[in-house]
Structure formats: structure tokens, C-alpha cells
Amino acid sequence: MNLRALPKHLFLWVLVIFTLFPIYIVIESSLNNTGSLATGTLVPHHVSLDNFKLLMHNTGSVPYFKWMTNSIILATANALVSVVVGAASAFAFSRMRFKGRKIGLQALLLVQVFPSFLALAAIYVMMEKVYTVFPQIGLGSLGGLLLIYLGGSMGVNAWLLKGYIDTIPLELDEAARIDGASTVQVYWIIFFPLAAPVLAVTALLSFIGTFNEFVLASLFLQDVNRRTVAVGLQQFVGAQFGQNWGPFAAGSLIASIPLVILFLSLQRFIIGGLTQGATKG
Amino acid sequence: MFSKLAGFTGLPAQIAKIAFMAIIDAILLTMFFSALNKHASTIEYVISGVAIAANFVYFAKFTLPFKFLLPGLVLLTVFVVVPVAYTIQMSVFNYQTGNEVSKSDALVQLLNNGLQPDASNTSYDMVLGHEGSLYAAVLTSQIDKSVLLATTQSTVLLKAGQYTLDPHGVAKSAPGFVPLTITEAANADSLISNLKFPFTHGSFIAPQGLDVASLLTQTLSYDAKTGILTNSATGVKYVDNGNGNFANQANKSQLLEPGWKSFNGFSNYTHLLTDPAVRGPFIGVFIWTTAFALFSVGIMFIVGLLLAIVLNRKIALRRFYRSVLILPYAIPSFMSILVWNGIFNRQYGAFNALFHTHIDFYNSVWLSRGIIILVNLWLGFPYFYLISSGALQSIPSELEEAAAIDGATPQQILRRIKLPLILQILSPLLIASFAFNFNNFNIVYLLTNGGPTDLGKTAGATDILITYTYKTAFGSNNQNLGLACAISVVIFFVVGTVSLWGLRRSKVLESM
Numbered sequence: 070m071n072l073r074a075l076p077k078h079l080f081l082w083v084l085v086i087f088t089l090f091p092i093y094i095v096i097e098s099s100l101n102n103t104g105s106l107a108t109g110t111l112v113p114h115h116v117s118l119d120n121f122k123l124l125m126h127n128t129g130s131v132p133y134f135k136w137m138t139n140s141i142i143l144a145t146a147n148a149l150v151s152v153v154v155g156a157a158s159a160f161a162f163s164r165m166r167f168k169g170r171k172i173g174l175q176a177l178l179l180v181q182v183f184p185s186f187l188a189l190a191a192i193y194v195m196m197e198k199v200y201t202v203f204p205q206i207g208l209g210s211l212g213g214l215l216l217i218y219l220g221g222s223m224g225v226n227a228w229l230l231k232g233y234i235d236t237i238p239l240e241l242d243e244a245a246r247i248d249g250a251s252t253v254q255v256y257w258i259i260f261f262p263l264a265a266p267v268l269a270v271t272a273l274l275s276f277i278g279t280f281n282e283f284v285l286a287s288l289f290l291q292d293v294n295r296r297t298v299a300v301g302l303q304q305f306v307g308a309q310f311g312q313n314w315g316p317f318a319a320g321s322l323i324a325s326i327p328l329v330i331l332f333l334s335l336q337r338f339i340i341g342g343l344t345q346g347a348t349k350g
Numbered sequence: 351m352f353s354k355l356a357g358f359t360g361l362p363a364q365i366a367k368i369a370f371m372a373i374i375d376a377i378l379l380t381m382f383f384s385a386l387n388k389h390a391s392t393i394e395y396v397i398s399g400v401a402i403a404a405n406f407v408y409f410a411k412f413t414l415p416f417k418f419l420l421p422g423l424v425l426l427t428v429f430v431v432v433p434v435a436y437t438i439q440m441s442v443f444n445y446q447t448g449n450e451v452s453k454s455d456a457l458v459q460l461l462n463n464g465l466q467p468d469a470s471n472t473s474y475d476m477v478l479g480h481e482g483s484l485y486a487a488v489l490t491s492q493i494d495k496s497v498l499l500a501t502t503q504s505t506v507l508l509k510a511g512q513y514t515l516d517p518h519g520v521a522k523s524a525p526g527f528v529p530l531t532i533t534e535a536a537n538a539d540s541l542i543s544n545l546k547f548p549f550t551h552g553s554f555i556a557p558q559g560l561d562v563a564s565l566l567t568q569t570l571s572y573d574a575k576t577g578i579l580t581n582s583a584t585g586v587k588y589v590d591n592g593n594g595n596f597a598n599q600a601n602k603s604q605l606l607e608p609g610w611k612s613f614n615g616f617s618n619y620t621h622l623l624t625d626p627a628v629r630g631p632f633i634g635v636f637i638w639t640t641a642f643a644l645f646s647v648g649i650m651f652i653v654g655l656l657l658a659i660v661l662n663r664k665i666a667l668r669r670f671y672r673s674v675l676i677l678p679y680a681i682p683s684f685m686s687i688l689v690w691n692g693i694f695n696r697q698y699g700a701f702n703a704l705f706h707t708h709i710d711f712y713n714s715v716w717l718s719r720g721i722i723i724l725v726n727l728w729l730g731f732p733y734f735y736l737i738s739s740g741a742l743q744s745i746p747s748e749l750e751e752a753a754a755i756d757g758a759t760p761q762q763i764l765r766r767i768k769l770p771l772i773l774q775i776l777s778p779l780l781i782a783s784f785a786f787n788f789n790n791f792n793i794v795y796l797l798t799n800g801g802p803t804d805l806g807k808t809a810g811a812t813d814i815l816i817t818y819t820y821k822t823a824f825g826s827n828n829q830n831l832g833l834a835c836a837i838s839v840v841i842f843f844v845v846g847t848v849s850l851w852g853l854r855r856s857k858v859l860e861s862m
Contacts, residue, residue: 074665074666077660077665078665078666078667080656080660081657081660081661081667081671081675084653084657084675084731085671085674085675087728088674088675088677088678088728089674089677090693091686091689091690091693091728092677092681094689094692094693094700095689098692154421154422154425155422157418157419157421157422158418158419158421158422158423160418161415161416161418161419162419165414165415165418167415167416170415173419178853179846179849179850180426180430180431182782182785182845182846182849183434183842183845183846184786184789185429185430185433186789186791186816187434187437187789187816187819187838187841187842188430188433188434188436188437188838189819189820189823189834189838190437190440190819190823190824190831190834190835190838191433191434191436191437191440191835191838192429192433193823193824194436194440194831195432195433195436198390198392198393199393201388201390202384202385202388202390202393203381203384216425216428216429217429219425219429220425220426220428220429220430221429221430223422223425223426223430224426224430227422252414253417256418277682280682281682281683281684281792283684283791283792283795283796284791284792284795284816284820288824299682299684302684302685302688303684303688303796306688306691306692314692314698317688317692318689321685321688321689324682324685325681325682325685328680328681328682329677329680329681332679332680333673333676333680336676340736340740
């Protein structure tokens with residue numbers, strides 16, 4: 070290590086410590102069975118798996134695994150449906166020329182800037198009304214929440230996917246067409262397999278977005294068994310801070326690890342997706 | 351897998367399509383009739399609109415692009431465009447706690463509330479049951495022990511001997527009277543709240559539970575022709591005040607509760623700017639929201655860019671730095687925020703425990719704002735590192751070489767060539783990030799919950815517009831949905847303007 074690089078390493082180490090500090094605190098708290106996080110030292114005193122056991126066995130007021138299941142179902146369903154539906158729209162915008170295309174694209178671009186929870190009061194009142202007719206998709210139901218998420222992710226996903234599809238060479242479509250393929254066939258045979266990795270990344274980003282969503286979920290899901298893990302953990306840790314901290318930390322760890330692994334293993338593709346919009350400019 | 355689909359054309363495909371559309375139509379039709387049953391007209395319109403569009407698009411020949419667009423379009427329209435339109439509509443209504451039902455529902459409630467016990471507060475011990483096909487009750491006055499047999503049509507005074515008393519002196523039976531069975535009694539909740547036995551003119555006996563009733567007089571009466579509500583006891587007349595309430599004709603500030611939601615033009619918007627109780631918090635929140643979003647993006651971008659510059663060159667431990675410093679982006683953000691929330695807790699938090707301090711972060715305006723920015727930096731710098739590093743690598747190396755040949759130092763190349771280029775490349779993403787942070791609900795709600803908040807105020811020192819909207823609409827005191835929608839519209843306007851300006855600049859709109 071030469072001396073010139075020292076300030077750089079100093080800067081990097083400050084960031085490393087800043088980054089790892091809360092992560093370390095969570096790991097330490099989850100293993101510490103005294104419950105509170107105020108140990109005053111950086112080394113855990115009473116290492117045990119009690120916090121994890123508590124989560125496994127406590128199913129009444131803290132149905133942790135129920136929450137996780139709800140979150141995973143919502144996030145998976147939203148990721149899959151929004152990508153399939155969004156890809157179809159993106160394909161039409163990218164490959165077809167029709168009246169209203171330009172206006173539609175501009176509208177799409179504008180819509181995707183607004184998160185759907187901006188209209189939260191209207192969504193609440195609207196879904197309250199829907200509940201009186203269709204309780205299965207009204208306020209309080211996971212189905213209704215999914216529909217709102219789907220609507221909200223449509224703009225972003227269609228816009229993102231259109232950007233990718235634009236980069237798939239047109240010659241491929243044309244060759245297929247000369248061989249007599251219809252547009253629908255071009256979509257399924259040429260486009261879908263080619264776009265598969267990109268669809269997977271968009272789906273993953275949607276999954277993470279839904280998993281993190283808090284506003285609408287907390288507004289929608291009042292019943293303790295229907296909560297997502299975000300809403301459930303927030304209420305849980307907020308209620309009895311000192312007492313619930315250990316189990317909360319354990320729960321956060323369990324929920325984070327699969328996502329972190331997924332993210333790190335797909336890192337290269339995700340970064341490609343993020344910078345796509347940027348480097349094109 | 352797809353080659354199978356490719357061969358799936360001609361007649362079988364037609365049949366499959368028709369079968370699929372038949373299922374969709376059947377579902378939509380069932381939903382339509384459910385809505386019809388419940389008289390939910392808006393839902394009826396939406397469902398019929400979707401059904402007509404679906405059948406037209408999938409059966410007509412010339413609508414190919416829309417065959418691809420329709421599912422997304424329907425979801426976007428029903429669950430984004432409709433709520434946005436509804437937000438705009440609600441924002442011009444007086445729609446808040448006390449004004450949340452229709453006028454006719456409010457009137458029913460007012461007339462019910464206008465019932466008052468008679469002067470001597472007469473109540474009865476009651477046994478509910480039937481007489482013939484009518485609901486009936488045997489009532490024993492708690493004042494003079496007289497016994498009545500009341501039906502929904504008439505009330506008669508019983509003579510001694512016509513009824514039997516239980517040990518407590520309560521009449522339990524009467525001629526022709528059949529008490530409710532146990533099952534009926536168990537399900538009598540709605541019956542109890544709806545039953546009224548007429549007594550004398552203008553008064554009646556109403557159950558107050560399963561075995562008690564009281565004598566009530568109707569004091570309010572409504573004249574549908576003049577639209578005047580009169581209190582027969584006091585003689586006061588109430589008229590529609592045009593803002594969703596009945597008000598005393600002589601003294602307009604005396605309102606009757608509940609009111610109804612009523613059109614009030616731009617009052618919600620003018621309140622934001624003129625009503626001192628609303629304007630103060632609104633302007634404060636607006637300034638903090640803008641400052642927070644600008645400052646957050648600025649500091650995250652600076653840290654991310656520095657990191658990208660440092661790690662873009664060969665440096666020892668590069669892989670280690672990269673994989674650690676990307677972690678905050680991979681961890682679900684709501685969890686990180688909750689963890690940071692705990693770290694700064696005064697009593698139990700790791701910060702105070704480690705440094706042996708007793709700092710009350712959440713009660714100090716500037717410390718709260720500081721930790722919000724700090725935690726947002728933790729969450730956001732990896733993203734900015736990633737996009738900056740992508741932009742750095744996309745700059746052609748010829749530029750750098752040409753500048754070096756002309757004698758530019760590495761610092762000059764960075765400042766004069768790379769930075770301006772990076773800024774240009776990243777400006778759409780910076781604007782998108784501003785829009786995101788302008789509405790960054792999670793960080794504020796989960797970290798400080800908008801606090802510290804002065805007693806009795808809706809908005810706290812760290813509340814941004816979107817959390818302020820949430821509290822205005824669903825807070826614990828007065829829930830003002832109309833005002834909340836007006837704030838939402840203001841956010842739409844700000845974010846929309848900034849984004850449009852950014853898009854114009856980056857010329858994305860022209861390249862479509």
C-alpha cells in the first residue's frame with residue numbers, strides 16, 4: 070500500500086464502518102438474549118438463539134411466518150404479473166407503430182414518476198367502496214392490495230422494459246416475419262426468450278420494491294394475520310421497544326438474508342439494469 | 351417450449367381464444383350483477399367499460415397493438431388513473447370527520463339524534479316478542495310500575511290480572527304475546543336498534559338493549575319542501591349552510607352534527623394558504639420537504655461519485671470495498687430504517703449505550719433532521735455509487751487520452767471533462783431520485799414518525815408532504831380527507847413540473 074492512497078483508504082474505511090455499524094448491531098442483538106440492545110459493548114454477553122426460537126414459537130400475537138408468507142406471496146405475484154403484463158405493453162410501444170403511441174409513451178413517462186401511494190386517501194375510500202361489493206378484493210384483503218400494487222408498477226415496468234426491448238436488434242423480428250411469423254409469434258418465439266434475463270431483473274426489482282412497501286400495506290391490512298412483514302415488524306417493535314428488540318433483530322435477519330443473497334448473486338445484471346437508462350443518454 | 355406455441359394457430363387457437371374470452375366475460379358479468387345489486391354505480395361503469403374494451407380489442411381485426419396494451423392499460427387506468435381523478439375530485443369537497451356521508455344519510459342520523467327522553471326520563475323493563483305477525487314488547491314502567499303491551503302499530507295499557515309479574519316485579523307475559531326464543535334474542539342486535547313502538551303523538555318507546563326501553567320524543571322535524579329542520583322543543587330553525595352542515599338560521603356558527611360531504615370549490619386549496627391553522631404547518635412542511643429531497647440527493651450523489659472515482663482505479667482491497675459498500679442497497683430498506691430507529695433510541699439505543707451519552711435524538715428538531723439525512727445517506731449512497739460508476743465507465747477513453755496528449759493533468763481531466771459529462775448523463779436519474787425522495791414516506795414515517803411534534807399540532811418538524819398527507823387523512827384527531835387530497839394534488843403538481851422540466855432538458859421526449 071503506498072502512502073498516496075492513504076486518504077482514499079481512510080475515506081473508504083469510514084464508509085465501511087458506517088455501512089457495517091447497523092448490520093453488526095442487528096446481528097449482535099439477535100444473538101443477545103437480554104432483550105435490550107443497550108449492552109454498552111460491542112461484544113455480545115449472552116449468546117443464544119432464544120430470539121429466533123421465540124419467533125418460531127410465538128404464533129398468536131406475532132405470527133412472524135404468516136407475515137413473511139404474506140409478503141412473499143404479494144411480492145412474487147406482483148413481480149410475475151406486472152412483468153408479464155408490462156412486457157406485452159412495452160413490446161407494443163417498442164415494435165409497433167399506431168395512433169396515440171407517442172402520447173401514450175409521454176403519458177407513461179409522466180405516470181411512472183408518481184408513486185401510486187400519493188393518491189392514498191382516494192385509494193382508501195375507493196377500496197372501502199369496493200369492499201362493500203367484493204370483500205375479496207376490497208379494503209383489508211391481500212387481493213385488493215395486489216391490484217393496487219400492479220397498477221402502480223405498470224408504468225415503471227413498462228417504461229423500463231421498453232428501454233431494453235429497444236436494444237434488441239430489429240433484424241431478428243424481420244427475419245422471423247419473412248419466414249412467415251405473425252406478430253404474436255414474434256413476441257413469443259423471438260422476443261420473450263431474448264428478453265428473459267431482463268425480465269428476471271425487472272421482476273426482482275419489483276419484488277424488492279413490493280417487499281419494502283409500507284404505506285399502502287399499513288393502510289390496507291388491519292388484521293394481524295394479514296399483515297406484511299414490514300407492517301407487522303413495525304407495529305411489533307414500536308409497541309414495546311426494549312422488550313421486543315431482540316426478536317425483531319432476529320426477524321430482520323431471517324427476512325434480509327435471502328434477499329441479500331439474491332441481490333448479490335444477481336448484482337451484475339441489476340447494475341446493468343440501473344445504469345442502462347443512464348449510459349444511453 | 352415456445353415452438354409449441356408457434357404451431358398453435360388456426361382453428362384450435364380461435365377456439366381457445368373464444369373460450370378464454372367467454373371465461374373473462376362470465377367473470378365480468380357476475381361482478382357487474384353484484385355491483386348492480388349493491389347499487390354501486392361507479393363500480394358498474396368501470397366493469398362495463400373494461401368488458402366492452404376487452405371484447406372489442408380481442409375480437410376486432412385492426413386492433414393488434416391494443417391486444418398487447420390492454421391488460422396493462424386496464425390495470426393502470428383502474429388502479430392509478432381513477433384514484434388520481436378521484437383525488438382531484440375529493441380535493442374540492444368538504445370531506446372530513448363529521449362530513450363523510452351523503453346528505454340523505456346525514457339527515458337520517460340527525461333525525462335519530464333529535465330524539466330526546468321525555469321530561470321525567472321514563473324507562474321501562476322490557477320483554478321482547480311477537481304479537482301475531484308484529485314485533486311486540488311487554489313494558490313495565492320503572493316509575494309507576496304500570497304495564498304496557500306495545501306493538502309496532504299501537505300501545506295499550508294493561509289492567510292488573512292481564513299480565514303476570516316475576517319476583518322482581520317485572521311483567522313477563524300478556525294475552526297474545528309470545529316472547530322471543532333464545533336464538534332470536536341472540537340475533538336481535540339490529541332489531542333492537544331499529545324497533546320503535548309508537549306511544550302518543552310525536553313520541554315513542556325505543557329499546558335501549560335487550561331488556562330496557564325508554565320513552566323518546568322526536569324534537570327535530572324536517573320539511574323537505576323548504577329544506578328547514580325545526581327543533582320543536584326550542585323552536586330553532588336550521589338551514590343548509592352550503593358547506594355540508596345544517597346551521598342555526600339566526601346564528602350560522604351553530605352547526606348540527608353530523609354534516610355531509612359537500613362541494614366547496616377551492617376552499618381546501620385556499621385553506622392551505624390562508625387559514626393560519628393550516629398554512630403554518632403546510633408551508634413549514636413544504637420547505638423541509640424540498641430541502642430534504644435536494645440535500646439528500648446532493649450528499650448521496652457526492653459520496654457515491656467520490657466512491658466511484660476512488661474505486662474506478664486499481665486500489666488494494668477493491669473487491670472487498672465494493673461488496674461491503676453495496677450492502678445497504680441489498681438489505682430491505684424498511685428493516686434498515688427500523689434498525690437505525692432503534693440505534694438512536696434514547697433509553698435502549700446502541701448509540702447512547704456505546705458512547706455513554708443520553709442524547710434524546712427524537713426530541714430535538716435538528717438532531718431528528720440530521721439523522722434522517724444520515725440514514726438516507728446510508729440507504730442511498732450505494733445506488734449513487736453504482737450509477738456514477740456506470741457513467742464513468744461509459745465515457746470513451748479517447749477523450750481522456752486526447753486531453754492527456756494536450757497536456758491536461760488527471761485532476762483537470764476529471765474536473766473539466768469527466769464531471770460535466772457525468773452530470774449530463776446522470777441528470778435524468780438525479781431528477782428521478784429527487785422525485786423519489788420528495789415522497790420518501792418510509793424514511794420519515796419509520797424513523798421519526800415526523801416528530802418531534804408540538805402538542806396539538808398535526809405536522810412535526812421532520813414531516814414531509816406525503817407523511818403530512820397521511821396524517822391529515824388518517825390521523826387520530828380530525829381526519830380531513832378533502833384537505834389531504836388537496837395536498838396530494840400539490841405534490842402531483844410539484845413532482846410533475848420538476849420531472850417535465852428534467853425530461854425536456856434531457857431531450858428524452860423528442861427521441862420517442
